[in-house]
């Protein structure tokens with residue numbers, strides 16, 4: 001590492017936004033919290049002993065010899081020599097402990113149909129599915145692609161793969177033939193599990209035609225298992241079999257075989273905005289240890305009484321770690337919902353919370369800002385008093401969106417846990433602990449016990465409090481990615497080459513005067529204005545702190561005077577009307593909140609923002625608009641008409 005000379009101003013991220021609000025944990029929650037401040041001390045004393053203790057949360061068929069093998073960094077092995085079955089840990093052991101009658105999944109279809117599945121029933125279905133996959137020729141180590149709507153069979157399919165040691169690759173059900181066939185081919189999947197379709201926005205949304213087209217391009221696929229969900233007509237090929245035939249007819253007896261701790265559990269592709277997707281590989285023992293522990297610690301789950309709900313799709317890592325493996329390894333009762341939050345009305349989420357008495361909600365800032373935009377009167381119509389903890393994930397949460405979540409949804413009584421992690425990290429890395437941390441709106445605050453996160457400058461030196469730079473992870477962690485599937489070199493280049501001996505996350509971050517970590521968005525999005533590095537997140541948060549603004553996206557556009565100038569796109573709250581007066585008020589508001597350097601050159605009021613399917617703003621496209629370029633690739637957009645609306649608005653405002 002380079003000597004610690006003081007960072008040059010141009011090279012660090014400006015630290016503009018200040019936040020002084022704090023919320024102590026509720027006394028009652030703190031008194032009974034699963035995890036207390038002791039955990040930080042224990043982990044600081046001996047990190048590996050700490051993780052070894054957390055691994056005891058699981059049932060191991062054979063004990064490990066070493067907690068961590070870091071002999072060939074950055075290729076980590078955790079709990080080497082240990083053997084376990086991941087599905088056994090999520091199902092069998094709860095049933096054996098007498099909890100078979102506990103509800104595992106309260107499932108609600110978008111049209112309003114429901115299913116209640118206990119742990120005993122889920123175990124039986126997974127055993128049958130495991131037998132069916134084996135009968136179809138799937139063996140340990142084979143890859144299975146899963147392309148499903150949000151129905152219980154999606155979780156069953158994942159667990160059945162885990163049970164027989166097949167490596168699943170879940171592909172989000174909204175992805176195209178290109179995306180699906182590319183992922184199937186990259187992993188050379190032998191089998192695809194899908195459904196005729198699912199319900200979305202009040203309509204049957206077919207999946208099978210995309211699978212048919214994809215499979216025609218994928219020579220490795222031998223069989224396709226199809227769940228009947230919508231009952232719409234589907235074309236049929238000689239590779240296709242119905243789930244209800246092959247699983248329905250399978251034996252209920254299945255003994256789970258133990259696999260090596262480093263046995264590949266799943267591949268999940270991260271959709272980089274331009275480059276070929278990377279197949280992120282996760283393995284078994286370390287992954288399950290960390291997702292189980294973090295779910296227990298961050299959500300303070302009490303399996304007997306809590307009803308947990310994660311609103312993510314199973315196609316994202318959040319669905320893998322915090323719908324399937326984390327909650328189920330902890331014996332949670334959870335709600336799983338098939339559809340969108342606005343169907344059949346904009347109160348659907350709150351109606352579900354009231355109906356199932358949800359106690360823990362985990363959702364994304366993009367959803368929270370959408371709810372803000374729809375207005376406070378909608379959640380006000382429902383009884384949300386069962387809630388006790390609120391989680392956020394996926395993007396930086398603006399302080400005002402955080403406050404809205406806490407007050408309007410949480411009634412001012414629920415801790416908000418802003419959880420930072422990535423597909424690559426497998427599990428939560430930075431987050432408050434609800435019974436310990438005094439929370440600060442907009443900050444993910446501290447690395448969890450056993451995790452070494454840091455903010456460094458260009459030379460890789462830690463920045464002092466008040467400084468900004470890059471987020472890195474200094475030590476290996478149990479649920480870390482093991483490599484990029486089939487491409488070790490890309491694993492090294494992407495994550496381990498920027499700073500020697502540290503994992504580079506690709507996110508900008510700062511440390512405030514109290515030592516809290518703030519995530520400031522992807523480093524590719526940082527703007528350079530008159531020689532100052534300014535984070536898009538801070539300017540967006542300043543805009544969202546104005547009472548008229550629900551959501552904002554900010555980009556740096558080439559400017560002859562300042563190098564880059566700040567161009568903002570904003571969505572207004574409720575019935576607010578735009579206009580020149582409001583725009584100039586917003587520009588001044590940003591200048592007042594962050595300083596004149598951050599004053600946007602231009603602010604556009606728009607009806608929607610371009611987002612990826614997982615809800616992240618696509619700033620690349622907005623940069624094209626701001627710099628008057630023709631639009632780049634829009635195929636991964638959630639709604640491809642959005643860009644036209646924005647370009648039209650931009651043309652009008654010139």
Ligand code: WT7
Pocket residue numbers: 270316317318392393394395396397418419420421422423424444505506507519520521522614
């Ligand atoms: C990227 C990872 C983690 C599961 C869902 C996304 C951003 C994620 C936060 C947060 C600020 C966040 C980062 C990260 N991100 N959570 N709490 N605060 N930013 O997984 O698709 O792999 O995306 O999402 O930029 O690098 P992913």
